[in-house]
Every structure is written in structure tokens, then in C-alpha cells.
Amino acid sequence: MANLQLFQSAKQTSLLPAALGFNTEGAPAYALTPRHQLAQYAATGCLNTTFYASAEAQLARVLELCKAVEPAFIAKTAVYCRERGYMKDMPALLVAVLAAQGAAEFPPAFERVINNGKMLRNFVQIMRSGVVGRKSLGSRPKKLVQAWLNSASEQVLLAAAVGNAPSLADVVKMVHPKPQDAWRAAFFAWLIGKQYDAKALPPALAAFEAYKLDPAQAIPEVPFQMLTALPLSARDWAQIARQGSWQMVRMNLNTFGRHGVYAIDGMPELIAAKLRDSEAIDRARVFPYQLMSACMAASESVPAIVRNALEQALEISLLNVPRIAGRVVVCPDVSGSMSSPVSGFRGSATSSVRCIDVAALVAAAMLRKNPDAMVLPFEQSVVTCQLDAQGTVMENAARLAAIGGGGTNCSAPLLRMNSKKELADLVIYVSDNESWIDARRSGATATMGQWTVFKQRNPQAKLVCIDIAPHARTQAMEREDILNIGGFSDDVFRIIAAFAAGRLDPAHWVGEIDAIDVASC
Incomplete structure (x- = not known):
């Protein structure tokens, strides 16, 4: 007797629509709609070279898809990928596309997506690169960047001041924000290397400047990258670990090992407790794969109690x-x-x-x-x-x-x-x-x-x-x-x-x- 499953399968599949597209291996595949394609690229693409596509090819494809869908969907995709997918470069790119289009959806999308200094610098970098069709910010984007600078807290501005291409100083020089607060005016002057009123500096920045003059003082609560050029002891690094955010600690476990932090009594236990803090994990909006990465990257200098805490954090991150x-x-x-x-x-x-x-x-x-x-x-x-x-x-x-x-x-x-x-x-x-x-x-x-x-x-x-x-x-x-x-x-x-x-x-x-x-x- 003929194979009934084989011939039944053939009969049923003949009623299905043919796969008229081709994947990158040249094999038949079904093409997704332009909206679905844009969402797919935005949710998974990091604008870096992958197994099948170069970074340039990804960028070109995303820009092409943005021409095929309405601005409202571009804005929604940007918000989705930033707030639910925790992406960085792609949401900033999509907001830049909206800015170049002069879309009505640009301002609200900017306010939702550009929610920290890294995202602000990403957006400005993309706009200045010319990839979205212009090399200047333009009046409306400039005003939104000014508003961001004039509303961010001291801690947010300090975090934004870490990084280059462009640096936050470059952004300030570009848009010329007009601060209403004395502390903000002093901060911007300090940032771009102009004279400033030292008495008007905000607390953390004032403490940083004081620490540079007298390292015997307490470590200031500023991004640790601002301190690395200074001579720091193991106890100084331990204090940095105590004050650091959950993500900062997760990303610098090997650094702490190199600087002798784990040799200090109580520090391995303190860092482990921070890593497995469920509320901190939730606030950090951590990807499970980031914890996997930390587990895989942890060197022999990282104590077992800390490596075990990473695995516990991974389990906690997957409670949903x-x-x-x-x-x-x-x-x-x-x-x-x-x-x-x-x-x-x-x-x-x-x-x-x-x-x-x-x-x-x-x-x-x-x-x-x-x-x-x-x-x-x-x-x-x-x-x-x-x-x-x-x-x-x-x-x-x-x-x-x-x-x-x-x-x-x-x-x-x-x-x-x-x-x-x-x-x-x-x-x-x-x-x-x-x-x-x-x-x-x-x-x-x-x-x-x-x-x-x-x-x-x-x-x-x-x-x-x-x-x-x-x-x-x-x-x-x-x-x-x-x-x-x-x-x-x-x-x-x-x-x-x-x-x-x-x-x-x-x-x-x-x-x-x-x-x-x-x-x-």
C-alpha cells in the first residue's frame, strides 16, 4: 500500500500558498510584510555585522523599510524596541528618521525613546552622520535636545558626560542650551572647559572637584569612569562597588578582581547580595543574556559566591x-x-x-x-x-x-x-x-x-x-x-x-x- 502520510501531506501542502521569496541561503521562504520586517530588524538588529549581513546592509534595509511604512508605525516600533526590547541604536535611528522626515510623531517619540544620556548621544551621532538624509540637527530636534539638557538631573548629566563621539560637551557646544538654574549653568561651563562659579557647582560635581584636590576625602558619587585616571586604592575601588548601580557592578566584576576588591573582608558577600537583589534586577531591565554573558566572562579572580549570585540573578530575571x-x-x-x-x-x-x-x-x-x-x-x-x-x-x-x-x-x-x-x-x-x-x-x-x-x-x-x-x-x-x-x-x-x-x-x-x-x- 502507498505511504498514506506521504501522499496525504503532498495533497494538503499543495493547497498552501507557495513560498515565492528566498532567504539569504537562496532557499524558498515567505516574505514578511514591510511593517513586520521593520519590527523584526528593529527588535533584533544591533547595526553590527552578523553571520549573514553586514552592518551597512542592515542599515540600508532599515532605511528602505522606513520609506515603505507610515511614520506612526516607525514611532511605535521605536518605542516598543526601547521600552520593551531595551534596544539602543535601532530606536535612536528610527527617531532620527522621524526627525529627518519632519514627522508629527517625532517629538513624542523623542521624549519616550531618548530617555538617558547614552540615547541622546546616539541620536545626535546618527543625525550628524548624514545617514538619514541630513547632517545637522535642525530647529525642532535642536530644541528637544536643549529641553533634555535643561531638564536632566545632575546624576543623569554626569552619567551622560561619560563617553565620546559625540561627547556630552560636543552636544552642549552644538545646541547652546540656556539654563535657568545656576547649578546647571556652572555644570555646562565646567563640562566644556569654560570658567565657572565653583560655589554654584551641584553637590556630586563639587565633591568630585574637591576629591581631586584631596583624595583623603570620601569617594564622590559620580560615574566611576570619572575616577579611573586618579590613583585609587583597593578600598577606593570597594567604595566604588558599594556606590555603583546594579548594571555597573555586573559589568565590572573582573575589574574589581584586578584591583583587589574581593580581598577586602565582606566585599564578595556585599557584591553577591547586590547582584541577586530582585528589585535591583527589575529596575535594571536586564536581558537574561546579559547575565549569561557576565557568567561566561567572569575570570578566576571573581569568587565563587559572586559567580553563584550571577546564576541566581539569571534565574530571578526569568521569573516572567x-x-x-x-x-x-x-x-x-x-x-x-x-x-x-x-x-x-x-x-x-x-x-x-x-x-x-x-x-x-x-x-x-x-x-x-x-x-x-x-x-x-x-x-x-x-x-x-x-x-x-x-x-x-x-x-x-x-x-x-x-x-x-x-x-x-x-x-x-x-x-x-x-x-x-x-x-x-x-x-x-x-x-x-x-x-x-x-x-x-x-x-x-x-x-x-x-x-x-x-x-x-x-x-x-x-x-x-x-x-x-x-x-x-x-x-x-x-x-x-x-x-x-x-x-x-x-x-x-x-x-x-x-x-x-x-x-x-x-x-x-x-x-x-x-x-x-x-x-x-
């Missing part, structure tokens, strides 16, 4: 991962292309965290909250990997990440489940969607074909495709039972839960972005 009703299957892509850095190649600043690490992290986190979940890592085919549902996220993520390599075959997990007649309610892919091993000459993609077969046994099942790299095409076409989403922030988990529970409308992820009211804070 949902417990999903029904059977869940997670399919992390462990192919060769996933070995590229998650934020792209940035020379000496390239992240040690790869796309495969993030895929493994998502899979391990879902397993942590859904112990009955099935995990099917795949490359050319499904790869066997023993995971422990009770183990730490870092342990399981490390096991998954260790098996990477080979080509990409996105249909492999569905093919495996179909061959074993598995039942499931939700299937989650974490991939770059650059499938080519299963490429067909025409018709629907192999992933869509296998999903059609899977749905015959699981008619209520839903498929989520999380793309963690900036791409414009997918292996599973967007429809009522299929969600394509970009990014790897906590918001991704929230949207997955809403989709699984039937709380998202057919517009899915793009609809979430489109629902944002840019004018409301």
Missing part, C-alpha cells in the same frame, strides 16, 4: 517566563550560522554570547517553567541532548550550546514529531530561520508542509517562530495559528503566553506594536 497550559515543544536551532555573536561583530567589543547561546537560554528557561516540555535541538536533523528540568538554566543552556554546528533544517523537529505521531499544543522555534537543507524547488516550504501534517493530529496546536537575527523572511507564513516574532527580551515570553492562551488578535506581534500610544507615558 510563563507556565503554559498543555504540551509544549521547544526547538532551538543549533546550526553553524547560530554561532555568530548575538549582537553582531564589533571588533574587540564583540559579545561572547552567540545566537546559539540565546536559543539555548530560551529553551532552558521554558523547560524551567514547563518541566514536561520536550526540547528538540536541530541542525540538519534533530540532535539528542539530555536536559534536566530541575537543573539551572545555565547548566541546560550550556549543554544545548555545546552541540552546535551543521546546516539548517527547520522542518526537522516537525518531521521527527510527525514520524512518532507526537501530540502537542504549542511548538516554539528559536532560530535565524535560514533553512536550506530542506529546500524545495516550488510550493510551500517544508516547514509549512510538516506543520500541516502535524495539525491533522493536533488541530488546536499553535506555532511560534522566534527569530533572534535581523531577517525579512520566515519558513512559516503568518496566519491565525502561527506567530512570527523577533527579539529575545522578557516581552517575547509575555507575547508567547498571550498567543498560546488565545489573547492575541490575528495581527499578532505587529498588532501589539501598532497598539502602542506613543503620546502616552
Whole structure:
């Protein structure tokens, strides 16, 4: 007798729309709408070279997409990626595009997105570069930058004063803010190297100037980068660690080791307690992968108690991962292309965290909250990997990440489940969607074909495709039972839960972005 599953599959897939686009491997794929493409690039692109695309190609594609969608959606995407995805360069770029367009949405988008000194300097740098069509700020952007400078607190201005290209001093010289406060006037004069009234300096800056004259005084509460040119003792560095923000401490664990901080009684315990402070983690809006990066980068000088606190912080950062009703299957892509850095190649600043690490992290986190979940890592085919549902996220993520390599075959997990007649309610892919091993000459993609077969046994099942790299095409076409989403922030988990529970409308992820009211804070 003929193979009924094979011929039934062929009959069903012939009714599916053909994949008329091509991915970067030259294999058939479904093109996302311009809105979806822009959201995808904005949520995952860091404007650095990735496995498949140069930084220049990403920038050109984003600018092209901005011409294809309305300014209101550009503004909403910028707000979404800044407030829910915690992105930096992309939201600043999108706000700069709105400024160059003279869009009515520019002022409210600026106020929502440019929310610290780093973002302000990013915005000014992008505007001055000419990539959005102009090399000057223009009157309206200039006024908004002036307003930001004249309303920021002393601590915010001090934080903004760290960094170059442009520096905050460059920005002040460019827009000439007219401060109403004596302390702000003194601050700006100090910043750009002009004469200032020392008595009018704000408290932290005055303490910094006093400390430079007499290092026997207490360490001032200023960004530590302002102090590094000064002769600092181990106890001075310990005080810097005590005063530092959660993110600052997380990013400088090895620095503290080099300067002897951990040799001081009580300091390892103090730093560990700060790292696992749940309220501080929430305020820092930390990406789980940032904690993974810190765990991976910690040198031998970092005590075990501090490294353990990082792992505890990672577990805390994933408290928002949902417990999903029904059977869940997670399919992390462990192919060769996933070995590229998650934020792209940035020379000496390239992240040690790869796309495969993030895929493994998502899979391990879902397993942590859904112990009955099935995990099917795949490359050319499904790869066997023993995971422990009770183990730490870092342990399981490390096991998954260790098996990477080979080509990409996105249909492999569905093919495996179909061959074993598995039942499931939700299937989650974490991939770059650059499938080519299963490429067909025409018709629907192999992933869509296998999903059609899977749905015959699981008619209520839903498929989520999380793309963690900036791409414009997918292996599973967007429809009522299929969600394509970009990014790897906590918001991704929230949207997955809403989709699984039937709380998202057919517009899915793009609809979430489109629902944002840019004018409301």
C-alpha cells in the first residue's frame, strides 16, 4: 500500500500558498510584510555585522523599510524596541528618521525613546552622520535636545558626560542650551572647559572637584569612569562597588578582581547580595543574556559566591517566563550560522554570547517553567541532548550550546514529531530561520508542509517562530495559528503566553506594536 502520510501531506501542502521569496541561503521562504520586517530588524538588529549581513546592509534595509511604512508605525516600533526590547541604536535611528522626515510623531517619540544620556548621544551621532538624509540637527530636534539638557538631573548629566563621539560637551557646544538654574549653568561651563562659579557647582560635581584636590576625602558619587585616571586604592575601588548601580557592578566584576576588591573582608558577600537583589534586577531591565554573558566572562579572580549570585540573578530575571497550559515543544536551532555573536561583530567589543547561546537560554528557561516540555535541538536533523528540568538554566543552556554546528533544517523537529505521531499544543522555534537543507524547488516550504501534517493530529496546536537575527523572511507564513516574532527580551515570553492562551488578535506581534500610544507615558 502507498505511504498514506506521504501522499496525504503532498495533497494538503499543495493547497498552501507557495513560498515565492528566498532567504539569504537562496532557499524558498515567505516574505514578511514591510511593517513586520521593520519590527523584526528593529527588535533584533544591533547595526553590527552578523553571520549573514553586514552592518551597512542592515542599515540600508532599515532605511528602505522606513520609506515603505507610515511614520506612526516607525514611532511605535521605536518605542516598543526601547521600552520593551531595551534596544539602543535601532530606536535612536528610527527617531532620527522621524526627525529627518519632519514627522508629527517625532517629538513624542523623542521624549519616550531618548530617555538617558547614552540615547541622546546616539541620536545626535546618527543625525550628524548624514545617514538619514541630513547632517545637522535642525530647529525642532535642536530644541528637544536643549529641553533634555535643561531638564536632566545632575546624576543623569554626569552619567551622560561619560563617553565620546559625540561627547556630552560636543552636544552642549552644538545646541547652546540656556539654563535657568545656576547649578546647571556652572555644570555646562565646567563640562566644556569654560570658567565657572565653583560655589554654584551641584553637590556630586563639587565633591568630585574637591576629591581631586584631596583624595583623603570620601569617594564622590559620580560615574566611576570619572575616577579611573586618579590613583585609587583597593578600598577606593570597594567604595566604588558599594556606590555603583546594579548594571555597573555586573559589568565590572573582573575589574574589581584586578584591583583587589574581593580581598577586602565582606566585599564578595556585599557584591553577591547586590547582584541577586530582585528589585535591583527589575529596575535594571536586564536581558537574561546579559547575565549569561557576565557568567561566561567572569575570570578566576571573581569568587565563587559572586559567580553563584550571577546564576541566581539569571534565574530571578526569568521569573516572567510563563507556565503554559498543555504540551509544549521547544526547538532551538543549533546550526553553524547560530554561532555568530548575538549582537553582531564589533571588533574587540564583540559579545561572547552567540545566537546559539540565546536559543539555548530560551529553551532552558521554558523547560524551567514547563518541566514536561520536550526540547528538540536541530541542525540538519534533530540532535539528542539530555536536559534536566530541575537543573539551572545555565547548566541546560550550556549543554544545548555545546552541540552546535551543521546546516539548517527547520522542518526537522516537525518531521521527527510527525514520524512518532507526537501530540502537542504549542511548538516554539528559536532560530535565524535560514533553512536550506530542506529546500524545495516550488510550493510551500517544508516547514509549512510538516506543520500541516502535524495539525491533522493536533488541530488546536499553535506555532511560534522566534527569530533572534535581523531577517525579512520566515519558513512559516503568518496566519491565525502561527506567530512570527523577533527579539529575545522578557516581552517575547509575555507575547508567547498571550498567543498560546488565545489573547492575541490575528495581527499578532505587529498588532501589539501598532497598539502602542506613543503620546502616552
